[in-house]
Amino acid sequence: xxxxxAALMGAAGIAALPVLARAAKAEEIMDTSxxxxxxxxxxxRIKRKLVRPPMVHDHEQEAPGEPRIVEFEMQIVEKEIEVxxxxxxxxxxxxxxxxxxxxxxxxxDYVELTLYNSPENMLQHNIDFHSATGALxxxxxxxxxxxxKTTLRFKATRPGTxxxxxxxxxxxxxxxxxxxMSGCIMVLPxxxxxxxxxxxxxxxxxxxxxxxxxxIPKDENGEYKRFEDVxxxxxxxxxxxxxxxxxxxxxxxxxxxxxGDNALHAAQGEKVLFVHSQANRDTRPxxxxxxxxxxxxxxxxxxxxxxxxxxxxxxxxSAGAALYEFLQPGVYAYVNHNLIEAVNLGAxxxxxxxxxxxxxxxxxxxxxxxxxxxxEGRTALP
Ligand SMILES: [Cu+2]
Numbered sequence: 001x002x003x004x005x006a007a008l009m010g011a012a013g014i015a016a017l018p019v020l021a022r023a024a025k026a027e028e029i030m031d032t033s034x035x036x037x038x039x040x041x042x043x044x045r046i047k048r049k050l051v052r053p054p055m056v057h058d059h060e061q062e063a064p065g066e067p068r069i070v071e072f073e074m075q076i077v078e079k080e081i082e083v084x085x086x087x088x089x090x091x092x093x094x095x096x097x098x099x100x101x102x103x104x105x106x107x108x109d110y111v112e113l114t115l116y117n118s119p120e121n122m123l124q125h126n127i128d129f130h131s132a133t134g135a136l137x138x139x140x141x142x143x144x145x146x147x148x149k150t151t152l153r154f155k156a157t158r159p160g161t162x163x164x165x166x167x168x169x170x171x172x173x174x175x176x177x178x179x180x181m182s183g184c185i186m187v188l189p190x191x192x193x194x195x196x197x198x199x200x201x202x203x204x205x206x207x208x209x210x211x212x213x214x215x216i217p218k219d220e221n222g223e224y225k226r227f228e229d230v231x232x233x234x235x236x237x238x239x240x241x242x243x244x245x246x247x248x249x250x251x252x253x254x255x256x257x258x259x260g261d262n263a264l265h266a267a268q269g270e271k272v273l274f275v276h277s278q279a280n281r282d283t284r285p286x287x288x289x290x291x292x293x294x295x296x297x298x299x300x301x302x303x304x305x306x307x308x309x310x311x312x313x314x315x316x317x318s319a320g321a322a323l324y325e326f327l328q329p330g331v332y333a334y335v336n337h338n339l340i341e342a343v344n345l346g347a348x349x350x351x352x353x354x355x356x357x358x359x360x361x362x363x364x365x366x367x368x369x370x371x372x373x374x375x376e377g378r379t380a381l382p
Contacts, residue, residue: 099210268355
């Protein structure tokens with residue numbers, strides 16, 4: 001008898017769903033059935049409920065004891081999202097958000113993720129954790145059809161911020177990633193973060209910013225196209241993708257998702273950790289009016305952080321972290337400092353900081369006024 005799984009994976013199913021055809025390459029499933037079982041029965045378990053970015057689930061900065069098994073659940077949801085006013089993407093998401101939720105564990109903990117591929121979806125999906133070791137980051141052990149679930153456990157052996165993303169094989173890989181299927185995990189050192197001297201540092205808040213490049217096709221009139229479902233969107237989207245020129249570069253799934261009424265908030269004197277991921281393309285975060293006090297540019301906490309950076313670099317396929325203590329009140333723009341991408345394509349966030357202005361750090365000595373050009377200003381010229 002042909003099971004649902006066999007139908008979807010095999011020739012019959014593929015003929016019915018042409019979009020899946022090349023994903024079948026991901027069927028190079030790792031056979032781990034002969035491996036000796038790991039005895040983790042003495043470890044404590046804890047469940048973490050994932051939350052929508054830019055927020056991050058409750059967690060301790062210093063590990064409270066021995067390594068634990070940290071359980072997470074995520075549902076894969078294919079759905080249309082609005083990436084700008086009147087511009088739509090047939091998105092693929094981890095847990096319904098773009099980016100997927102940020103997970104936090106400590107070095108030496110075990111991450112145990114149950115992944116559900118909703119029966120309403122059309123496509124196979126999986127998850128590749130850059131923080132994991134072996135089996136394509138878990139990708140070859142987690143390939144699930146619509147209506148299937150799977151559970152993967154891996155040991156978080158390296159501290160840092162790491163991307164995870166869908167990677168179901170062949171050209172499905174870039175398509176799923178630029179359709180929204182990426183997120184981030186932060187593996188904290190057991191004792192928490194440390195500065196350039198090795199002294200402990202804590203953050204008061206953490207914000208997770210996931211940057212995405214989208215490739216939305218246009219019709220013959222130059223209007224962005226809208227599609228019935230994810231399968232219908234594939235051929236036109238592939239053509240735009242292969243041109244390597246994104247139509248949108250956004251934070252957290254949409255132009256304006258972190259500006260105006262959606263701005264991030266902090267108080268003067270607070271230390272904010274910004275975790276920034278980009279699963280597909282390089283980027284260069286910059287906090288206008290502020291700095292990176294301590295920046296783990298490559299996101300790996302075994303390396304001493306850089307200090308006082310103006311702009312930092314996130315290599316495509318990685319996540320970095322920057323800690324900043326807000327010293328002045330006001331609105332800060334956190335941008336991708338390719339300013340075309342920030343301003344014209346969407347990659348801007350705002351941080352609204354409450355507090356008292358410090359004139360020692362900055363003062364408007366003369367507010368703008370007209371001046372007499374016959375007498376003033378010439379002294380400035382060489
Ligand atoms: Cu996928």
